[in-house]
Amino acid sequence: MVELIPAPERIHWNQPGYGRLDEKTRLETGPGTEGVAHWLRAAVGAATGFPLPESGDSPFRIVLGIEPELSSEGYRVVIDGSGVLIRGGSAAGVFWGAQTFRQLLGPDAFRRAPVREGQDWDLPEITVEDSPRFRWRGLMLDVARHFMPKDGVLRYLDLMAAHKLNVFHFHLTDDQGWRVEIKRYPKLTETGSWRARTKFGHRASPLWEEKPHGGFYTQDDIREIVAYAAERHITVVPEIDVPGHSQAAIAAYPELGNTDVIDTTALSVWDNWGISPNVLAPTDNTLRFYEGVFEELLDLFPSEFVHVGGDECLKDQWKQSPTAQARIRELGLADEDELQSWFIAHFDQWLTARGRRLIGWDEILEGGLAKGAAVSSWRGYGGGVAAARAGHDVVMCPEQYVYLDYRQAAGEDEPVPIAFVRTLEDVYRFEPVPSELDEAQARHVLGAQANVWTEVMEDHARVDYQTFPRLAAFAEVAWSRLPAPAERDFAEFEARMAVHYRRLDALGVAYRPPAGPRPWQRRPGVPGRPLDGPPPNR
Numbered sequence: 001m002v003e004l005i006p007a008p009e010r011i012h013w014n015q016p017g018y019g020r021l022d023e024k025t026r027l028e029t030g031p032g033t034e035g036v037a038h039w040l041r042a043a044v045g046a047a048t049g050f051p052l053p054e055s056g057d058s059p060f061r062i063v064l065g066i067e068p069e070l071s072s073e074g075y076r077v078v079i080d081g082s083g084v085l086i087r088g089g090s091a092a093g094v095f096w097g098a099q100t101f102r103q104l105l106g107p108d109a110f111r112r113a114p115v116r117e118g119q120d121w122d123l124p125e126i127t128v129e130d131s132p133r134f135r136w137r138g139l140m141l142d143v144a145r146h147f148m149p150k151d152g153v154l155r156y157l158d159l160m161a162a163h164k165l166n167v168f169h170f171h172l173t174d175d176q177g178w179r180v181e182i183k184r185y186p187k188l189t190e191t192g193s194w195r196a197r198t199k200f201g202h203r204a205s206p207l208w209e210e211k212p213h214g215g216f217y218t219q220d221d222i223r224e225i226v227a228y229a230a231e232r233h234i235t236v237v238p239e240i241d242v243p244g245h246s247q248a249a250i251a252a253y254p255e256l257g258n259t260d261v262i263d264t265t266a267l268s269v270w271d272n273w274g275i276s277p278n279v280l281a282p283t284d285n286t287l288r289f290y291e292g293v294f295e296e297l298l299d300l301f302p303s304e305f306v307h308v309g310g311d312e313c314l315k316d317q318w319k320q321s322p323t324a325q326a327r328i329r330e331l332g333l334a335d336e337d338e339l340q341s342w343f344i345a346h347f348d349q350w351l352t353a354r355g356r357r358l359i360g361w362d363e364i365l366e367g368g369l370a371k372g373a374a375v376s377s378w379r380g381y382g383g384g385v386a387a388a389r390a391g392h393d394v395v396m397c398p399e400q401y402v403y404l405d406y407r408q409a410a411g412e413d414e415p416v417p418i419a420f421v422r423t424l425e426d427v428y429r430f431e432p433v434p435s436e437l438d439e440a441q442a443r444h445v446l447g448a449q450a451n452v453w454t455e456v457m458e459d460h461a462r463v464d465y466q467t468f469p470r471l472a473a474f475a476e477v478a479w480s481r482l483p484a485p486a487e488r489d490f491a492e493f494e495a496r497m498a499v500h501y502r503r504l505d506a507l508g509v510a511y512r513p514p515a516g517p518r519p520w521q522r523r524p525g526v527p528g529r530p531l532d533g534p535p536p537n538r
Contacts, residue, residue: 003499004103005472006164006479008130014080021105021121023050024058025083030065035231036086036094037064044102048121049114062086062101064094073166074131077101079123092233093131096164100128107502110162134432136395136447137478138167138237139471141463144174144248145273146198146454147215148463154228155460159507161232163475168229169307169376169449171239172217175247175270175278179216180238182296185253185289189216192252195269201416201456201526203273209458222300237359238301241309242290243280243343250278256286258317258324273455275312282318282327282339287346294350304357305374310344311361334367341367348373359395362387376449378403380538381434388437388444397449400535401430402474404466405453407530408512415465415523416456417530424514428473428493429485450474456528461510465521468511472500 002011029037040062041052052062061083070076070089075097078085086101088094102109104123108116139160141148148156157168172179178192194214200207217225229236248269250257257264258281270276280286297306315336318324328339341364348358348370359374362383369375374393377384384394399406400420407417408424432448450471457463473493482488494514504511510521 002104002124002126003496004100004128005493005496005500006476007482007493007496008100008128009481010127010129012127014078014125014127017081017125018122019060019079019081019083019125021048021050021123022058022060024056024060025050025052026054026056026058026061027052028054028061028063030063032066032091033064033088033094035091036098039095039231040098044105044109046113047109047111048105048119050121059083064098066090066094071131073135075100075129077104077126077128079104079127080125084123089131092166095161095233096130096132097128099162099164100130102162103503107499107506110503110506132164132479133481134445134447134478136167136449137165137475138169138395138397138447138449139165140169140171140239140397140449140451142171142174142452142454143179144171144177146458147177147179147193147213148454148460149215150217150221150225152460152463153225157225157229157232157234159471159509160234162503162507163472164479165471165475166234167447167449168234168236169239169451170225170236171241173240173248173309174245175276176273177214177216177269178248178252180222180240180297180300181216181218182293183219184292184296187252188249188293190252192248192269195271197271198458199272199455200458201523202418202529203455204529205527207526208271219296219300226301235303236301237303237305237307238297239307239309240290240293240297241311242347243282243286243340244311244313245276245309246280247276247278250280253289256280256289258321260323261317261320275314277314277316279313279315279317280343281321282324282343287343290347291350294347298354298356305359306351306356307376308344308347308358308360308364310340310364311378312363313340315340337367339367340364341370344373345370374446378451380536381436382538384445385434385436388434388441391444393444393446395446395449396432396434397451398430398538399451400537401427402448402450403453404450404470405456407528408466408470409516410530411516413517413522414528415462415517415521416526417528418456419529420531420533420535422470422535424470424473424494424497425490427470428477428490429488430474430477431485432477448474448478456526461521464510465512465517468504468509469497469501469514472497472504
C-alpha cells in the first residue's frame with residue numbers, strides 16, 4: 001500500500017516484507033513531537049483501537065523525532081521489522097510524516113473506530129523521504145455566501161491536514177453575510193450575519209429559498225478553530241473584504257456606506273449573488289471603524305498575513321459621491337482606482353506597524369500596489385506576474401485552474417453548473433509558477449491555493465462534491481515537485497486515486513465519483529451558468 005497522495009520525493013524498499021502494528025505497539029516521542037503523538041493516538045489510535053502507549057514490552061514501536069538537518073517541513077519515514085521511525089526537520093515535518101504513515105496503514109486508518117475485529121495493520125518495509133515544493137499550500141473556504149458551522153470547518157481542517165495543506169484562507173465577510181463576532185460592533189453579527197432569503201442556483205435563477213439563512217463564529221469559536229488548525233500545523237489567514245463586497249457591514253452600520261449617494265439605512269444583507277454596487281465610503285470614520293475590526297482580529301489570528309479582499313469594488317457610487325470626489329482632490333489622486341489603492345495602502349501601513357502583512361486579491365494592483373503587500377492572483381497569471389516582477393510576494397490561485405466552484409464535467413447531470421469545465425486532470429496540470437518569471441522573480445511565488453466559493457453550495461455535501469476529488473490533485477501540485485504540466489503522468493495519478501477514493505470514503509467525503517454524480521448529488525431544475533470552451537488564458 002504505497003499509493004501516496006501527494007506523491008513523495010523518494011520511496012525505496014528496505015527489504016521485501018511488512019511490519020505490523022498491534023495492540024502492544026509503543027509510541028515514543030522525542031522533544032518537540034508531543035503534539036504529533038497526541039494526534040496519532042487520537043486519529044490512528046481511534047481507527048485501530050490500539051492505545052499506543054509510551055512504554056511497554058512490544059518489540060514493534062513508533063518513534064518520533066526532530067532532525068534539524070532536514071528542511072523545516074521535510075520528513076523521513078523508515079519502516080522495518082522493528083517499527084516505524086518518523087523524523088522531521090520540525091514538528092511540522094514530523095506531522096506530515098505521520099500523515100504518510102497513516103496512508104500506508106490503509107484506508108481503514110481514516111475511520112473513527114475499528115471496523116473489523118482482529119484486523120491486520122501491515123506496513124510495507126520502506127523508506128519515504130519527502131519535503132514540500134511550496135511554503136503556502138492553501139485552501140480558501142467562503143463561509144459568507146453559505147455559512148458553514150464550526151464543526152464543518154474543523155472537519156475541513158482535518159481534510160486539509162490529510163492532504164498536507166497548511167494555509168486555511170477563511171473568507172469571513174461579504175455582501176451576503178458577516179461571520180465573525182466583533183465585540184465593539186455587535187450589530188455586525190446581530191444584523192449582518194443573516195439574510196431573509198437566499199437565491200437558489202445562479203443569480204439568474206428564478207428560484208428562492210424563502211427562509212432566513214445565517215450564522216457566525218463567536219470569538220471563542222475562532223480561538224478554537226485557530227488552535228485546532230495549529231495542532232495540525234495549519235495557519236488560518238482571515239479575510240475581511242474591503243472596500244467592496246461590504247453590503248452586510250453597511251446594512252449593520254449604514255454610516256459606513258456612501259450616504260450622500262443612496263439611503264444606506266434602506267439596505268439589508270444581500271440575498272442575491274454577484275457584485276453589489278454598495279461599497280464602503282472612503283472616509284476617516286470608515287477607516288477608524290475597520291481599524292477597530294482588525295484590532296480584534298489580530299488578537300484572534302496570529303497569522304503573518306491578513307487578507308483584506310480588495311476585489312471587485314465597483315466605483316459607481318464613488319464617482320457620484322461628493323465626499324469621495326473631495327477625498328480624491330484632497331489626496332491629489334488621479335481617479336477612483338487610485339482612491340482604492342489609497343484605501344488598501346492605509347491598511348497595509350496599519351498592519352505593517354503591528355508586525356503583520358497585508359495580502360489581497362489582484363485588483364489591489366490597480367492604481368498602484370501598496371508597498372509591502374502580497375497578492376492573491378485569481379484572474380489568471382497576469383496579476384501574479386506583474387506583482388512578482390515588482391518584487392511582491394504572490395499566491396497563485398488562477399480561476400482557470402483552481403476555482404473549485406467551476407463545474408467538473410460538461411454533462412447535464414452536473415449540479416448547478418458554473419462557468420468552464422475544470423476536470424481533475426485540468427487541476428493536476430496546473431503549474432503555479434508562471435513561465436514568464438525569471439529565477440529571482442519566481443522566488444516571490446509563495447505557493448498556490450484552491451478557492452471554494454459557495455454561492456451554489458448550500459450545505460457541506462455540495463462543498464464536498466465541488467472540492468473533491470480535485471483538492472487531492474491540487475494538493476499534489478502544491479506539495480510535490482512534478483514535471484512540466486504536459487509531461488505529468490495523469491494515468492499514474494488516477495491509479496493512486498483509486499486507493500485514495502477509499503480513504504475519502506472512510507472520511508465520509510461526498511466527492512464526485514469518476515463516472516459522474518450520484519442521483520442524490522444532482523440538482524435537476526436548478527439553473528447554473530455554464531460557459532463553453534476553455535477558460536480565457538490571462
